[in-house]
Every structure is written in structure tokens, then in C-alpha cells.
Amino acid sequence: MDKADLSDPHPQGLEEWAELLREEEMPIFSNTAQKIYFAMDDKKKGAMELASIILQDPSLTAKLLKVGNCPYYNPSRQKISTISRAIVILGMHMIRELTLACSFFESILSPANKDRANREIAQAIHAAVQAREFAITMRDQSPEEVFVAALLHNVGHVAFWCSSNRKTARMHEKLAMSGLEGEEAEKQVLGFYLKDLGKKLSKSWHLGGLIHEAISHPHSVDERVQTVCMGSEICLALKQGIDSEEMAACVRKIQHLGGGTLEGIKAKIKANTLMAVDIAQQFGAHDASQYISSERIQYVAVLHEDVQPDKKQIQFQVLQDITSHISGSIDLNVLFEMVLEGVYRGVEMDRTIFMLLGPDKKSLNEKISLGWNRSDVNEKIRVYNNEAKGNLLFHALYDHDGLWLKPNQHGTLYTHQIEAQFGRHECFVFPIHVEKKPIGLVYCDRGIGHKALTVEDFSAAKHFAKQAQIGLTLYRMKNH
Numbered sequence: 001m002d003k004a005d006l007s008d009p010h011p012q013g014l015e016e017w018a019e020l021l022r023e024e025e026m027p028i029f030s031n032t033a034q035k036i037y038f039a040m041d042d043k044k045k046g047a048m049e050l051a052s053i054i055l056q057d058p059s060l061t062a063k064l065l066k067v068g069n070c071p072y073y074n075p076s077r078q079k080i081s082t083i084s085r086a087i088v089i090l091g092m093h094m095i096r097e098l099t100l101a102c103s104f105f106e107s108i109l110s111p112a113n114k115d116r117a118n119r120e121i122a123q124a125i126h127a128a129v130q131a132r133e134f135a136i137t138m139r140d141q142s143p144e145e146v147f148v149a150a151l152l153h154n155v156g157h158v159a160f161w162c163s164s165n166r167k168t169a170r171m172h173e174k175l176a177m178s179g180l181e182g183e184e185a186e187k188q189v190l191g192f193y194l195k196d197l198g199k200k201l202s203k204s205w206h207l208g209g210l211i212h213e214a215i216s217h218p219h220s221v222d223e224r225v226q227t228v229c230m231g232s233e234i235c236l237a238l239k240q241g242i243d244s245e246e247m248a249a250c251v252r253k254i255q256h257l258g259g260g261t262l263e264g265i266k267a268k269i270k271a272n273t274l275m276a277v278d279i280a281q282q283f284g285a286h287d288a289s290q291y292i293s294s295e296r297i298q299y300v301a302v303l304h305e306d307v308q309p310d311k312k313q314i315q316f317q318v319l320q321d322i323t324s325h326i327s328g329s330i331d332l333n334v335l336f337e338m339v340l341e342g343v344y345r346g347v348e349m350d351r352t353i354f355m356l357l358g359p360d361k362k363s364l365n366e367k368i369s370l371g372w373n374r375s376d377v378n379e380k381i382r383v384y385n386n387e388a389k390g391n392l393l394f395h396a397l398y399d400h401d402g403l404w405l406k407p408n409q410h411g412t413l414y415t416h417q418i419e420a421q422f423g424r425h426e427c428f429v430f431p432i433h434v435e436k437k438p439i440g441l442v443y444c445d446r447g448i449g450h451k452a453l454t455v456e457d458f459s460a461a462k463h464f465a466k467q468a469q470i471g472l473t474l475y476r477m478k479n480h
Helices: 003-007 013-025 027-041 047-055 058-068 083-090 092-108 115-137 143-151 155-162 166-178 182-190 194-204 209-216 223-240 245-258 262-282 311-326 332-346 392-397 416-422 455-478
Strands: 351-357 363-370 382-384 403-405 427-434 437-445
Touching (some): 013 166, 013 194, 027 047, 027 092, 047 058, 047 083, 047 092, 047 332, 047 363, 058 083, 058 092, 083 092, 083 311, 083 332, 092 115, 115 143, 115 155, 115 262, 143 209, 143 223, 155 166, 155 194, 166 182, 182 194, 209 223, 223 245, 245 262, 311 332, 311 455, 332 351, 332 437, 332 455, 363 392, 363 437, 392 416, 392 427, 437 455
Antiparallel strands (some): 351 363, 363 382, 403 427, 427 437
């Protein structure tokens, strides 16, 4: 063992490698995946909880909206500019799977990805598209779940080869120098198989359901597991050629699962391969996409396609979503979710909350919020009107136009109760009325990053609050 190895030893065995990759290399994916699964498993939680998890990550939000607007996932081509509307149009389950896929790509794609890493990413995407398309043919109840399960089926390989950690890089070199291939190389150099690393990562990330089942029991007789595994088998068979014996074996399995003619299945596999190139680019895996198909496919290359839209663009897009929603059947929860998302993303606020006035008019109770970092996700903000001189929220509640409040000018309104729940921050507060009577309010601030508020910010936030007011008025007209 050389001096470098003594001063910086590489992990020994499967457990240590799993811990390195889980904690050091892919923590974003780990946290996002767990939060999403916990939110979806808790029957008390709904679309807003899922939206809140996604919106905490601006890059993930932008990628999800981009992918959600591509025809592959949104064949109706309804324009989606907010996570709230994406959940309405695409459904919570599809959004969950897409978010997992996007967060996975967020954690593995980097400028440092080398040839082997991009090959692993390419195979993962290709396998996922093949599996999803055949799942649709077989009338599977959730093709998106099959897509993600196939995408993560070889997560051990992807995590290992996409790691840029110097310890992993040394093992990459040893594997390359061994002259061995596949599982033989893994066992000789690493001392374990990468498929077993995938099982460990799946378990530690709490990736239950079809994902874990397909990774843990790839030879299961369950048709959905077989469909997931079929994605990888097709990719491996294609390396031997469309007319190879390996491909013939795949075709026989597909015929057994869902029927179809030999030529029809082969044609679909070819079409799926071309589609996978496009999907890879939609997810931002541009370098990996070239490894999916040897055919030269012409795509429009947009150099700055992943540039984030500025806040004026986001404001315009969110307002379009709100207009589309209130022109049809109005769901008040969705309406206020969109309004808060507009304030949060479009006005670049750190925190925003919609609070409803209690029946006794003596308390304001949190209904929807974005940006609050709480140890207890079930904790809700409640403010009482029990202070002699009033407080910031109840003062603003009865101001028709909304207020821009500052601690150095409105110090007495920042009572102990307000400081305990909100802190002492400059903020905007806009009351929401029904028949000229306040029923609640929208509060927003930059209490985390402390960036200064501007007149333009106040005007934009007020405009979103007015959209809530307009939508509420239209709702009452349609339902009374």
C-alpha cells in the first residue's frame, strides 16, 4: 500500500462504500427522495406538502417544470408554469416519480462526468424509456413508476461511476487497469458486486415499492418487476444487435408479457431508442445522450436552454397559470397555492404564508406556507389578537391595500408573539376580503437571505394577492 493509501484509505467493503456514496456523493437525492416518499405515504398530506418539498430547491423546480412541459409527459401540451398546476394536470403520482428522476439527475450530472459515467447514465435513461413504453403497451396502472424503477435499477453502478470523490476515482483506475470486465472485475477489485451496492443504497434511501422490489428481486415472477428489468435487458441485447439471439430472447419475453409480433416489437424498440435520446436531453444529460443511439439524430441545440428565467418571466408565467385556473372550475386550495408560489418564486421571497381568520375573529391560522424551515413539519403558525395594542398581522388585516412593514418604523407591532413566530423582519402583508370583510391574509418576507425589499417587489406581491381576491370573488359568483 502506498503513502497516499495510508493517509487517505479507500472504503473497505460494501457497507463503507454504500455509506460514502450515500452521505458524501448523493445527499441531495437522499434527502429529496426521503421527503417525497414520506409526504406521499402520509395520507394526511396532500399536494401542497409535495409542492413545498419541490419548491425548496429552485434548480429542481426549474428542471421539473421543463420536463413536465415536454410532450412525452404532457401529451395534452397544456402549458405548466407552477408546481401547483403541474400537480393538477399531471397528477401527484406522476409528479412524485418525475421529481425523483429530476433529483436523481441533479445529484449525478456534473461537468466532471467521464466516458464511463455517461455510458451508465445513458443506459439508465434508455432502460427507463424502454420499460415505460412497454408498460404502457401492457396497460400498466403507473408507467411513470416503472420508468423511475428502471432508471434506478442499476443505481449502484451509476452512483459508483458518477462519483467524483478521489477515493472512488482511484478505484475507477484500478478497475480499468485490471483488464477484467463486468462482475468479474467488480468482485476481484472491489470485493463486491455493484448490484449489491444498489441494494444497499435503495434500502438506505428508503426507496420502497417497485424500485426496491426490482433491485432486490430481479428474477421475481411479478409482471411489473419483469417489465422494469426488461428495460436493462433490451439495452444489453441491443449492444449485440437488433437481430441477435439476445434480442430474440427479449422479444420472446415481451410477447409472453404483452403479446405483439416480432417485427412490431423490434420497430417499437428502435422507436423507443430514438425517444430516449430526446428524454436524456430533456433531463439535461446532453453528454450521455450520444451513447444511447449510434444513429445520428438532429436536435436543435440551444446553448443556454437551462438558464433560469428571470423573476419577471416567472411572474408572467405564474399569472398565466392563475388566469387559466380561475377561468374554469376553481379549486381554492390550488388558487392560493399558485398565488403563494408566484410570490415565492416570482417575487423571490424567502418565506410566504396564507393565514385564515378563525370563526371567532380572534386568531389567524396557517393554511398554506412556503419557505419555513421547521423541525416538525406538522407544526402550524397561529397568531392571536390578544395584545392590548394589536400586532403586525391584525393591524394589517384591516388595511384594505396591504402594508409594507419595517421593524425600525413599526416597532410596537412586532410583539413578542410576532417575534417568536416570524422574527423581526421587514415584510409585506396583504389582507384578503370577502364582501369587504377580511377573511385572511398573505404575509411574505426575506427573513432568511435578508435581501432588501423594493417598491417593485411590493407592487408585484400585491398583484398576486389581488389575483387571489379576484379568484375568490369568481368562485363565490360561480357557487352561489
